[in-house]
Amino acid sequence: MSWAETLRTGLAAIRTHGLRSTLTVLGILIGIAAVILTVGLGLGTQKDVSEQISSLGSNLLIVTPGSSLSLEGLRGGFGTRPTLTRDDAEALASSVNTPDVAGVAPEKSTSLSLETSQTNWTTTVVGTTEDWPSVRGRTLSSGSFFTAADDAAAAAVVVLGSSTATELFGTTDVVGQSVTISDVTFTVVGVLADAGASDSTDLDDMAVIPLTTASQQVIGGRDRNSLTTVYVQAASTEQLSAAYQETETLLLNLHGISSADSADFTINSQDALVSTATAVYRTLTVLLTGIAALSLLVGGIGVMNIMLVSVTERTREIGLRKALGAPPWAIRRQFLAEAAVLGLAGGVLGAVLGILAARVLPDLLDTSIVVSGLAVGGSVVVAIGIGLTFGVYPATRAARLAPIDALRSE
Amino acid sequence: MAEALAAQVRSASVGTEPVIELVGAGKTYRTGAIEFEALREVDLRIGAGEYVAVVGPSGSGKSTLMHLIGCLDTLTVGSYRLAGEDISELTEVELARIRNHRIGFVFQQFHLLPSLSAWRNVELPMLYGRVPPGERRERAVDALERVGLGDKLHNRPGELSGGQQQRVAVARALVGEPDLLLADEPTGNLDSASTADVLALLDELNGQGRTIVLITHEPDVAAHADRVVRVLDGQVRSDEPSAGRRAGAR
Numbered sequence: 050m051s052w053a054e055t056l057r058t059g060l061a062a063i064r065t066h067g068l069r070s071t072l073t074v075l076g077i078l079i080g081i082a083a084v085i086l087t088v089g090l091g092l093g094t095q096k097d098v099s100e101q102i103s104s105l106g107s108n109l110l111i112v113t114p115g116s117s118l119s120l121e122g123l124r125g126g127f128g129t130r131p132t133l134t135r136d137d138a139e140a141l142a143s144s145v146n147t148p149d150v151a152g153v154a155p156e157k158s159t160s161l162s163l164e165t166s167q168t169n170w171t172t173t174v175v176g177t178t179e180d181w182p183s184v185r186g187r188t189l190s191s192g193s194f195f196t197a198a199d200d201a202a203a204a205a206v207v208v209l210g211s212s213t214a215t216e217l218f219g220t221t222d223v224v225g226q227s228v229t230i231s232d233v234t235f236t237v238v239g240v241l242a243d244a245g246a247s248d249s250t251d252l253d254d255m256a257v258i259p260l261t262t263a264s265q266q267v268i269g270g271r272d273r274n275s276l277t278t279v280y281v282q283a284a285s286t287e288q289l290s291a292a293y294q295e296t297e298t299l300l301l302n303l304h305g306i307s308s309a310d311s312a313d314f315t316i317n318s319q320d321a322l323v324s325t326a327t328a329v330y331r332t333l334t335v336l337l338t339g340i341a342a343l344s345l346l347v348g349g350i351g352v353m354n355i356m357l358v359s360v361t362e363r364t365r366e367i368g369l370r371k372a373l374g375a376p377p378w379a380i381r382r383q384f385l386a387e388a389a390v391l392g393l394a395g396g397v398l399g400a401v402l403g404i405l406a407a408r409v410l411p412d413l414l415d416t417s418i419v420v421s422g423l424a425v426g427g428s429v430v431v432a433i434g435i436g437l438t439f440g441v442y443p444a445t446r447a448a449r450l451a452p453i454d455a456l457r458s459e
Numbered sequence: 460m461a462e463a464l465a466a467q468v469r470s471a472s473v474g475t476e477p478v479i480e481l482v483g484a485g486k487t488y489r490t491g492a493i494e495f496e497a498l499r500e501v502d503l504r505i506g507a508g509e510y511v512a513v514v515g516p517s518g519s520g521k522s523t524l525m526h527l528i529g530c531l532d533t534l535t536v537g538s539y540r541l542a543g544e545d546i547s548e549l550t551e552v553e554l555a556r557i558r559n560h561r562i563g564f565v566f567q568q569f570h571l572l573p574s575l576s577a578w579r580n581v582e583l584p585m586l587y588g589r590v591p592p593g594e595r596r597e598r599a600v601d602a603l604e605r606v607g608l609g610d611k612l613h614n615r616p617g618e619l620s621g622g623q624q625q626r627v628a629v630a631r632a633l634v635g636e637p638d639l640l641l642a643d644e645p646t647g648n649l650d651s652a653s654t655a656d657v658l659a660l661l662d663e664l665n666g667q668g669r670t671i672v673l674i675t676h677e678p679d680v681a682a683h684a685d686r687v688v689r690v691l692d693g694q695v696r697s698d699e700p701s702a703g704r705r706a707g708a709r
């Protein structure tokens with residue numbers, strides 16, 4: 050019996066048991082689509098996060114208060130004593146010992162309510178200096194950023210993110226409008242252009258005010274001099290590690306700390322953040338994939354069940370074919386072809402469904418889904434494997450029966 | 460001329476070199492703890508070109524004997540040589556080849572595949588015998604025409620009457636032109652006209668030198684054979700020339 054004959058016989062058998070074949074294919078299909086989607090979702094989130102980190106600006110070092118190494122340092126950072134101050138930021142910007150630093154943007158941020166006569170909106174209020182747009186790689190869509198003079202005078206001026214402006218006023222054409230933050234009435238002097246490609250909405254929802262205004266009138270409190278973050282921009286990618294060294298040395302000096310191990314601040318590069326986040330999301334992806342693989346296994350057991358029923362029911366057919374002179378290998382080959390066709394159909398349709406869903410779902414869920422070739426190929430192979438394992442094993446068992454026993458079976 | 464030659468072949472082979480040789484053959488069925496001895500101490504020799512009828516009451520072991528002869532089942536005790544070869548020493552693949560090339564089997568329950576049309580059912584043995592597709596179809600159609608079903612080629616078994624199904628089973632058994640034709644009540648569901656047709660076909664095949672073993676309940680049918688083997692309670696009780704032959708009808 051030739052391969053073409055075998056395939057024809059297999060297809061005829063599949064057509065004869067149309068509903069059952071459809072269900073088998075469906076079981077595999079769903080499992081495959083689930084694996085492709087979960088892997089895609091994991092990879093997509095990973096990609097979103099690294100894009101978000103890149104969108105902070107370019108060639109950035111991110112200095113935060115508190116040590117990443119000791120609990121004590123952490124407590125020092127967030128609690129009692131301000132460990133990162135405006136003086137630190139100014140020293141980093143102006144010192145002759147930091148030639149590789151191109152710009153510094155101190156940030157003091159907190160979540161506050163913004164009020165207009167009509168409505169209010171809670172968002173991140175960032176106090177910073179006039180260098181912020183260049184360091185963070187942001188531009189304005191209208192108006193202009195506040196100046197050093199505004200900062201020195203603690204002027205009540207604010208630059209709004211585009212979605213903040215829309216939330217408050219229903220438009221981004223808001224220069225000259227008034228917004229009240231912590232009982233201080235601010236004048237809007239500019240609106241930030243959208244942060245860019247990725248759906249990192251946080252970057253478009255913020256209110257930026259002069260640092261002096263922030264610490265004296267808005268945020269205040271016991272730690273009025275402390276900063277949340279200092280962004281240090283290196284002059285170029287090549288100078289990033291030099292800038293890292295200079296920043297660390299200068300801050301240790303300023304804080305009177307002799308050893309880097311007991312530093313009361315932490316410096317991260319974007320790369321380090323990306324790789325940390327990537328590692329976290331990779332773990333998550335593996336976990337999710339495990340769950341999806343489990344669903345594939347459950348689908349596989351369903352397929353096994355259907356295959357077993359199918360082969361058992363066809364024991365008489367196997368008996369007859371043997372009685373008419375089919376050698377065991379021909380029986381095996383027939384079921385092999387049948388199972389492979391079912392597995393392949395389930396695998397390919399599942400891959401198609403997965404890829405289609407990966408096109409449609411991101412718009413609905415607001416996340417990216419990255420279709421991985423490995424996940425697609427791997428799961429199709431697994432699908433065929435499931436078909437073969439669970440289809441051929443019972444067929445081989447049936448092929449070993451004496452023809453008359455197989456013929457007599459019910 | 461051909462008749463004479465066939466008769467010569469027949470008489471030459473009868474008694475000299477048996478095609479079927481069962482010695483001390485027995486078959487015991489096991490159903491759980493219960494054992495049932497369906498055949499015991501069967502000694503049977505059938506020569507090439509012989510036409511043998513097997514008769515006996517229901518449950519006496521006729522089908523069991525037929526399945527053993529057709530290599531569809533294995534003996535519990537004793538030995539079976541088919542054309543000089545000890546069956547118990549053959550591999551699965553060799554047995555499959557023998558069933559395919561040398562034996563045509565008409566089952567008591569027909570055993571047609573319900574999803575295949577009549578001609579596809581008849582084609583089945585040739586699928587496993589390396590016959591090219593065009594020739595397969597031609598021979599299948601030819602065999603169906605010989606049993607009078609030339610107009611039912613594309614009907615599935617469910618769309619055929621019991622007698623028509625039986626004739627499809629006969630067509631399937633003879634399509635491979637086997638040396639040995641084993642038929643388990645091939646006329647059980649047929650009216651007298653169809654019975655006569657099938658018997659004429661068997662006579663013709665026997666005339667070509669093929670060995671035929673036929674199970675039947677009907678004395679008229681048994682009379683067509685050269686020899687009648689009577690089975691009772693799993694044993695061969697008598698083995699003698701048929702009434703027809705003794706009467707010199709043939």
Ligand SMILES: Nc1ncnc2c1ncn2[C@@H]1O[C@H](COP(=O)(O)OP(=O)(O)OP(=O)(O)O)[C@@H](O)[C@H]1O
Nearest residue numbers: 488489490495497516517518519520521522523524
């Ligand atoms: N697979 C089996 N398991 C157990 N007993 C069996 C099996 N097959 C047949 N038998 C028994 O063996 C005996 C002979 O059966 P067999 O089918 O050979 O009878 P038969 O002579 O062909 O009868 P009939 O004329 O009704 O077809 C019967 O009593 C039957 O019950």
Ligand SMILES: [Mg+2]
Nearest residue numbers: 521522567643
């Ligand atoms: Mg019987």
